Amino acid sequence: MPSLDYPPPLQRLIAHIKSLPGLGPRSAERLVLWLLQSQGRVEPLVDALMAVSERVHACDQCGFFIERDEDCVLCHSTKRNHQIICVVEQAADVLRLERSGAFGGVYHVLGGKLSPLDNVTPEDLRIEPLLERVKAQQVDEVILAVGSDVEGEATASYLSEMLRTEGIAVSRLAQGMPAGGGLDHVDELTLYQAMHGRRRL
Amino acid sequence: MPSLDYPPPLQRLIAHIKSLPGLGPRSAERLVLWLLQSQGRVEPLVDALMAVSERVHACDQCGFFIERDEDCVLCHSTKRNHQIICVVEQAADVLRLERSGAFGGVYHVLGGKLSPLDNVTPEDLRIEPLLERVKAQQVDEVILAVGSDVEGEATASYLSEMLRTEGIAVSRLAQGMPAGGGLDHVDELTLYQAMHGRRRL
Numbered sequence: 270m271p272s273l274d275y276p277p278p279l280q281r282l283i284a285h286i287k288s289l290p291g292l293g294p295r296s297a298e299r300l301v302l303w304l305l306q307s308q309g310r311v312e313p314l315v316d317a318l319m320a321v322s323e324r325v326h327a328c329d330q331c332g333f334f335i336e337r338d339e340d341c342v343l344c345h346s347t348k349r350n351h352q353i354i355c356v357v358e359q360a361a362d363v364l365r366l367e368r369s370g371a372f373g374g375v376y377h378v379l380g381g382k383l384s385p386l387d388n389v390t391p392e393d394l395r396i397e398p399l400l401e402r403v404k405a406q407q408v409d410e411v412i413l414a415v416g417s418d419v420e421g422e423a424t425a426s427y428l429s430e431m432l433r434t435e436g437i438a439v440s441r442l443a444q445g446m447p448a449g450g451g452l453d454h455v456d457e458l459t460l461y462q463a464m465h466g467r468r469r470l
Numbered sequence: 471m472p473s474l475d476y477p478p479p480l481q482r483l484i485a486h487i488k489s490l491p492g493l494g495p496r497s498a499e500r501l502v503l504w505l506l507q508s509q510g511r512v513e514p515l516v517d518a519l520m521a522v523s524e525r526v527h528a529c530d531q532c533g534f535f536i537e538r539d540e541d542c543v544l545c546h547s548t549k550r551n552h553q554i555i556c557v558v559e560q561a562a563d564v565l566r567l568e569r570s571g572a573f574g575g576v577y578h579v580l581g582g583k584l585s586p587l588d589n590v591t592p593e594d595l596r597i598e599p600l601l602e603r604v605k606a607q608q609v610d611e612v613i614l615a616v617g618s619d620v621e622g623e624a625t626a627s628y629l630s631e632m633l634r635t636e637g638i639a640v641s642r643l644a645q646g647m648p649a650g651g652g653l654d655h656v657d658e659l660t661l662y663q664a665m666h667g668r669r670r671l
Contacts (some may be wrong), residue, residue: 271570273544275561276537278521290504291497301522302562302660303491305535306581311523315516317486320479321502322512334506336477343474361503362474367474380507 275427332378352409486514533579551575583621
């Protein structure tokens with residue numbers, strides 16, 4: 270007697286869900302069984318996925334998401350400073366920076382960071398469109414707001430080299446103490462960076 | 471200036487994914503952005519969901535999943551003992567018991583457990599079909615393989631009362647020490663149950 274398993278379509282769905290980021294075998298199984306527990310749980314999810322697939326795409330210029338037939342609220346804003354471009358890894362980073370209220374320029378989403386171990390090369394990121402952008406329009410400064418991990422640093426130094434060749438001022442987000450935290454909550458490298466980047470009062 | 475957010479279809483998809491069990495706001499956002507990061511990630515997921523929605527449903531008798539137009543491999547098996555019914559909470563429990571190899575009878579999936587706090591009453595579970603089943607065919611024993619938490623105990627005592635009225639022998643899975651574990655890994659209640667249910671060698 271072959272060992273019992275779910276019907277093939279169910280096995281395939283569990284395998285698919287399991288392959289999504291943040292979901293393991295157990296949570297995938299629990300999620301799929303939950304979807305099947307009552308009628309009408311699958312269709313709204315399918316509809317929401319289809320709506321995004323059909324109506325949402327990335328802005329050709331900045332890479333943030335826009336709805337079909339609509340202008341990018343960032344790139345077409347007359348209230349933003351189009352001479353300063355802030356480069357981020359992901360679209361979600363744009364929202365984080367917007368919520369901080371610290372930036373009034375425009376954005377450029379790379380779509381990741383350089384990582385030879387994961388086969389992410391400059392061609393996989395939106396680096397060429399960034400260079401075309403700074404050549405085509407007058408840009409005073411490019412702020413590299415990528416992460417401060419190894420891949421982020423590599424991406425930042427690669428970009429800063431390319432942009433400086435074009436004569437563009439390049440800057441990087443400051444590293445240092447998190448707001449509201451004491452020295453006991455900060456790792457040594459961050460403390461080193463905070464000391465190194467200290468500001469005279 | 472209204473604060474920036476994702477386009478509405480994307481917000482709706484994130485809200486929907488967030489409402490699924492096991493996914494929080496951050497993991498939902500990460501998952502959705504991952505789906506959008508490359509072309510062709512949404513469609514296979516939609517296809518897998520649609521295939522399950524269209525082709526998989528619960529067996530009318532036991533409640534385990536079957537593929538459309540196919541017989542239930544459990545209820546139609548000639549190699550299983552149809553006089554012993556094992557009652558479980560979820561379809562996933564059927565697979566767990568099958569993997570243990572400890573049971574050769576047939577199953578009955580309740581679809582949950584009694585829980586007044588969550589508004590789960592006997593009408594919400596497949597209890598009526600269970601009673602019809604034991605009345606319609608000759609059943610020697612019903613094994614209650616529901617959980618040993620408060621709701622599981624309540625469900626078990628409710629079912630055992632109903633089934634005994636029908637003159638059916640009812641049993642419950644043994645509680646005790648987990649296989650391969652020492653006393654230091656067992657909580658006090660389990661230890662109490664293990665002592666209480668000790669077997670003479």
